[in-house]
Amino acid sequence: MAHIVVIGAGIGGMPAGYEIKALLGKKHEVTVINTVDFFQFTPSNPWVGLGWRKREDITLPIAPYLKKKGINFISQAVTKIEPERNRLTLENNETVSYDYLVITTGPKLAFEEVTGLGPKNGYTQSVCQVGHAELAYERYQALLDNPGPVIMGAVGGASCYGPAYEYMLAMEYDLRTKKRRKDVPMTFVTSEPFIGHLGLGGVGDTRSLLESEFRSYHIDWITNAKVTKVEDGKMYIDQYSDKGEVIESVTRDFHYSMMLPAFKGVDVVAAVEGLCNPRGFVIVNDYQRNPTHPNIFSAGVCIAIPPVDKNTPVPVGTPKTGYMIESMVTAIAHNIHNEVNGKKANQKGSWSAICLADMGDRGAAFVAIPQIPPRNITWSGQGKWVHMAKIAFEKYFLRKMKKGSSEPLYEKYVLQALGLKRLDND
Numbered sequence: 001m002a003h004i005v006v007i008g009a010g011i012g013g014m015p016a017g018y019e020i021k022a023l024l025g026k027k028h029e030v031t032v033i034n035t036v037d038f039f040q041f042t043p044s045n046p047w048v049g050l051g052w053r054k055r056e057d058i059t060l061p062i063a064p065y066l067k068k069k070g071i072n073f074i075s076q077a078v079t080k081i082e083p084e085r086n087r088l089t090l091e092n093n094e095t096v097s098y099d100y101l102v103i104t105t106g107p108k109l110a111f112e113e114v115t116g117l118g119p120k121n122g123y124t125q126s127v128c129q130v131g132h133a134e135l136a137y138e139r140y141q142a143l144l145d146n147p148g149p150v151i152m153g154a155v156g157g158a159s160c161y162g163p164a165y166e167y168m169l170a171m172e173y174d175l176r177t178k179k180r181r182k183d184v185p186m187t188f189v190t191s192e193p194f195i196g197h198l199g200l201g202g203v204g205d206t207r208s209l210l211e212s213e214f215r216s217y218h219i220d221w222i223t224n225a226k227v228t229k230v231e232d233g234k235m236y237i238d239q240y241s242d243k244g245e246v247i248e249s250v251t252r253d254f255h256y257s258m259m260l261p262a263f264k265g266v267d268v269v270a271a272v273e274g275l276c277n278p279r280g281f282v283i284v285n286d287y288q289r290n291p292t293h294p295n296i297f298s299a300g301v302c303i304a305i306p307p308v309d310k311n312t313p314v315p316v317g318t319p320k321t322g323y324m325i326e327s328m329v330t331a332i333a334h335n336i337h338n339e340v341n342g343k344k345a346n347q348k349g350s351w352s353a354i355c356l357a358d359m360g361d362r363g364a365a366f367v368a369i370p371q372i373p374p375r376n377i378t379w380s381g382q383g384k385w386v387h388m389a390k391i392a393f394e395k396y397f398l399r400k401m402k403k404g405s406s407e408p409l410y411e412k413y414v415l416q417a418l419g420l421k422r423l424d425n426d
Contacts, residue, residue: 002028002340005088005098007078007269009034009062011042011397012104012300012325017071019333019406020102024340031072031096033088037062039401040130043322044394046167046358048133049258050140050174055130058394060401069404081272083293100336103282103298104329107159107263108270114155116230117261123230125258127163136258140171147183148255151235153190155227157262159317160301161190161198164260165210166357172217173360187252188214188221189237189259191314195221199319200353201309201373203366204380213359222250226314227259240313263317265302277304287345288332297336299328299349308372323354323410324371330408354410356390363387 004024006016009032017032024030038059047053066073074096080089081101088096109128111118119126125136143150152168154161168188175181188195195214196206214221224240235257239248264270265280274292276282281304283290288303290296305318328349335345352369363386369377396409 002099003097004028004030004100004102004336005096006030006032006102006104007034007088008104008106008300008302009039009073010104010106010300011322012106012329013102014039014062014066014401015326015406016102016104016299016329016332017066018069018404019329020336021069021071022406023333023337026070028340029072030070031074031098032062032066033074033076033078033090033096034062035075035077037075041394041398042128042130043163043356043390045127045130045133046163046170048130049125049127049136049167050170051137052170055134058398059130060398065402065404078268081268081275083272083275083296086295099295100339101296102332102336103269103296103302104300105266105269105302107301108266108280110157110262110264113157113262114227114230117155117227117259123232123257125256126261127167127258128160128260139256143184143256144178144180146255147180149185149187149253151187151189151252151254151257152259153188153222153225154192154260155262156191156225156314157317158191158260159199159263160260160319161192162319162321162355162357164188164190164258166359167258168219169213169217169359172219184255186219188219189225189227189235189252190221190223191225191312191316193224193242193309193312193314193316195223197309197316198355198366199308199316200366200368200371203353203368204378206364206366206380209364209380209382213364224313230257230259242313244313262315263301269302279304281305286348287335288328288349289335289345295339297332299332300325303328305351318371319353319355321353321355321371324349324351326408326410327352330406333406356386356393358387358390361387363390365389 021030041058044058063073076090116122126132196210226238229236235252241247270280282298301320331347331349334347353371355366357364364382367379
């Protein structure tokens with residue numbers, strides 16, 4: 001009997017547990033380990049930050065749903081990974097042995113890289129976690145009581161930009177419905193070289209699409225921006241030229257700010273020799289397995305992917321979106337199934353990007369297949385239908401987590417809704 005352990009129970013980890021168990025059956029054991037005892041649907045966090053969703057709307061208790069599928073669950077932080085012994089140590093000092101390890105931890109949020117950044121020890125908000133989004137909503141209520149300038153965006157080294165655009169445009173819509181927009185100047189500050197870059201070099205005409213949105217709704221922007229420091233109500237920004245020279249250093253006042261941080265690998269994973277790159281992201285090959293430790297697989301935001309655009313003046317990371325994560329997880333499940341049955345790992349994930357970005361009463365959709373150019377499909381579109389599609393997808397995904405289904409939702413629902421079919425990287 002093989003024991004497969006999954007660290008992390010987010011959008012990658014929960015489906016990984018379900019898919020691996022479904023393929024391996026009762027003869028093999030699957031254990032999911034997660035720091036907290038609940039699953040959160042991260043794409044809905046911007047809605048939580050506006051009060052459009054509550055915690056209970058987008059979270060589920062993990063244990064009962066995994067138990068229904070015969071999957072073990074441990075709600076503990078992993079404090080040590082010993083690949084040479086195939087063993088994990090937990091925060092309560094208990095150990096867990098494994099035959100195969102799947103790392104789906106998500107990122108460490110590197111707020112500490114910019115002085116004054118972040119909701120805990122700084123002056124900016126975040127929508128990266130449900131708890132952060134709840135605090136962002138509290139601060140938003142204070143903004144409504146005392147209107148003033150808003151700054152949103154992403155700092156240097158960030159590798160996720162969609163939620164910043166979503167939150168900015170959804171808040172703009174919410175402010176208009178509350179008749180407070182005229183009192184709230186809004187500025188988008190981003191490390192991207194242009195609006196709509198998204199860490200992907202742009203997708204279709206996303207530059208024109210998102211610049212048009214910003215112009216239409218009177219949102220200013222600063223690109224090639226490196227946030228150097230944040231103080232209470234003040235943000236210090238260096239703006240770079242395309243040649244990498246500082247062309248202006250500005251200070252912007254704000255009453256409210258939400259800035260996405262740079263991502264790193266979580267400490268316990270980054271500490272394993274030969275597992276990660278210098279930023280702590282897990283190195284994987286085409287089959288989602290680590291070359292140094294071949295019984296360790298990884299998927300999602302915690303894996304190492306080179307920047308799509310390597311020559312930006314301010315570092316811009318590559319996003320790992322839901323469709324990409326879904327395809328990685330499926331590849332891992334089949335590769336572990338092959339290994340357990342004496343066959344070679346031969347399944348590859350489709351590293352492609354599909355994003356449904358909500359904007360309040362409308363939205364924008366982006367498709368890049370594969371994510372890294374040249375692409376078979378480059379497409380973007382917008383309209384109220386995207387807003388409705390994201391609401392529907394939230395419902396489908398949470399239902400999938402409750403059912404313990406291994407159904408490929410992005411491929412089945414999103415691509416079909418867009419009138420596209422799945423295309424592998426090759």
